Amino acid sequence: MMRRKIVKKRIDSQMSKIPCKKVQAAILLVLVLFVNISALKSQMNENYIFSSGMLYQDNPDCKFTEEFTKCSDEMVQFFVPQKEKLEEIQIRFAINNPQDDDRSLKLKIQLCDSNEELLYEEEIGADSFEDWHEYVFSVRTKVNVGERYQLKFTQSGIKQGKNKVYMKCFIASESARENICYTFNGKKEEGNIELTYVYNYSNLTPFVYFLIFEGVLILLLLILKNSYNKYGEKINKKINAALWIVNVPAVFFLVQLIATESASVRKEYVWLNLLIYYVFFSWLAILFKKVKISIIIMDTCMLILALAEYFVMKFRGQAITLFDIVNIKTATTVAGSYNYDISLQVCIYILCFLFFIVLQLLFQKGEISENKRRTVRYLLWSGYSLILVIVGINLNNIGIFSELNLWDISSDYNEKGYIYTLLAEGHYMKVKRPKSYSIKNVEEIVDNLTSDKEEKTLIVPENIIVIMNESFANLEVINEIATEDSILQYIKSLDNVSKGYLYVPVFGGGTAETEYEVLTGNSKQFLPAGSSAYGFYTHDPEYGLTYTLRQQGYYSIALHPFDGTNWNRNVAYQKMQFDKFFCLENWEDKISCLRWCADDKSAYDKIIQQVEAKNKGERLFEFCVTMQNHGSYDKDSSGDFVPTVDLNYDKEYPLAETYFSAINVSDQELKRLLEYFKNLNETTMVVMFGDHQPAIEDEFYDELFGKKEENLTIEELEKKYMTPYIIWCNYLCETTEENMSSNYFGSYILQKAGLKMSLYEKSLLTIKETLPVINRGNVQDKNGQWFAIDENLPEDYKKILEQYETIQYNNIFDKTNLVAVMR
Structure with missing residues (x-):
């Protein structure tokens, strides 16, 4: 009892510190001014044709x-x-x-x-x-x-x-x-x-309409204030209740409009979302006693969340999930490179948010008295627990709601509501144990997949250099690019190489997910989409490419000319058994930049430096993650960089032009690197691949496809997840050309290098023969035919995926009973 009184005193004390009306007015004025400036800026920057x-x-x-x-x-x-x-x-x-x-x-x-x-x-x-x-x-x-x-x-x-x-x-x-x-x-x-x-040209007419709309809202507030002065005291309780009731659906729809640019939530989910909002609002009202404070806090939090979703979609083209909270530090390290312009439409929605906050400030007088609070608290905690149970279980099992599509979570935000979907993602944070999982079953699967696998006798390279090039992509895989300038001229000219395309699990961002698949052989298909593999699913030791190479005498170095804590790399690399990790904190040499990012020249110079520093005859594995082509690609983040590629379309695409110009620099730096190793008297294999396609103008991708993304087929959509790779050697080696998903690539590199592999890595190459692509809820078979992973997937392919999921679970979560080890 004494503790409750102390907590109550602290809350009341905090309530007494709430800013006075003048401070509140000043804060609102600054916010309104900011919205007006953003609206004007959006129209000044908007180019009309x-x-x-x-x-x-x-x-x-x-x-x-x-x-x-x-x-x-x-x-x-x-x-x-x-x-x-x-x-x-x-x-x-x-x-x-x-x-x-x-x-x-x-x-x-x-x-x-x-x-x-x-x-x-x-x-x-x-x-x-x-x-x-x-x-x-x-x-x-x-x-x-x-x-x-x-x-x-x-x-x-x-x-x-x-x-x-x-x-x-x-x-x-x-x-x-x-x-x-x-x-x-x-x-x-x-x-x-x-x-x-x-x-x-710029068109300020929409901004004039924005000002008129703003004036109407202000006039409406003045009319309501005048009416309240006359009649408010008589109907005070009704006004308090009305403000509380109306605020919830208003916030719900405004969050939808900002975060998803749509308010087309299915009817059954509208009620569930509203219920969640009402429970949260009520819970805060009990905590803070005053309804006004609880609503303002909730409205502000939801506005911040909606804007965060808006900017993340704008920057990387993929929606926020609960897993992104783990990587908040990674997001903040690159946040300064992006342009935070807000569209006029979103400015209008923010203005509406502020309108409802001002309504609460002016007219909401409701409070929850002490004797009522105890009863309501129990009721609301019960309701709150009920919501968590509903959200936390797989509702499709009882035939009410369907599972989330974590590979296209934006569609669920649109159809099922943002707050419901965000909370429901919590159900997927834990990886389920496969139904048929047992050590005996894992052993049988591995034996069947590796029984006829023989390793070829090939020249084994003394140096293996693997480069994951940031946002490196050949968008001509989608369609021909309208330009008279050459793009990736050098890499396209290479013929004595193994090459093709990787299907990667991410677009526009999420670099570490492609990296995880390549280095471990584990597929994100069997892990929650949007989850951070480096944050959740790396354990000591983490078996994969690095571990296998160290077992065969390679000294392993990771390089990344940026913050080493990004994506938890400093921890993940230790678990993967890298001997050394060079990052911004210990790079030692001067790093030159192109736009705002460390350039490929600095990264490749470091690679060469490590080769020259090693002992004669020593085996060396270097894994380098570059930064040069990282977004954003607007003028503010490009500094004095002048694009050299001009696109010939009816509409301008400055982001795309900057991007293509930057990867052309990467193309020439790769040429310089290969020229060095061509003259090196040590057998060397150089591998380069892209982590994902760039987050440039959505309209440019629509231009390439000739249609909107929502109208793309599975095969067309997967083209947004293709990046090129090459495997080059300075000695005579077998060359091939094939496409695959990135989860196979680490094993493929070992095969090309003539090295021994673990049973797990051998198993993956067997699976690749039937299903060369497993990516984002889809598979491609050896005949090039695409299938969604659903009830219509052929039974043979379902069985193969079940086998893969089973041995992957053993590889990640049951290391004490690990089956697919080196032999």
């Missing part, structure tokens, strides 16, 4: 300009721009001999102002043009609206004679509003050239 001119049609009655037949020919289009930022000029050409091999003709386009000052110039070979199709000139020049400009066309390399190439332009059937007239060799001609002008 405006096109003027008519896209061409294949009309046989088209009219043309004169042909360019002499190098002295000049055609000039005079025009007056409508917007300040002229991004592109699109023009169509007709070529009289489009199939002729001798296309030495070149076209020069020049943009000049009224004073003949050159603003833009580009020269293009005729082989870049397609007959009767438009060509896009990326002008990207600021112009003055209303001022007269000239677009000059001249050609060079024209050769007289039969079957030579001549070009001409189309006359517009409906001229763009910009066009004034055009001339050919100084003579004014009829009509105008068929051109399309594309502008990039």
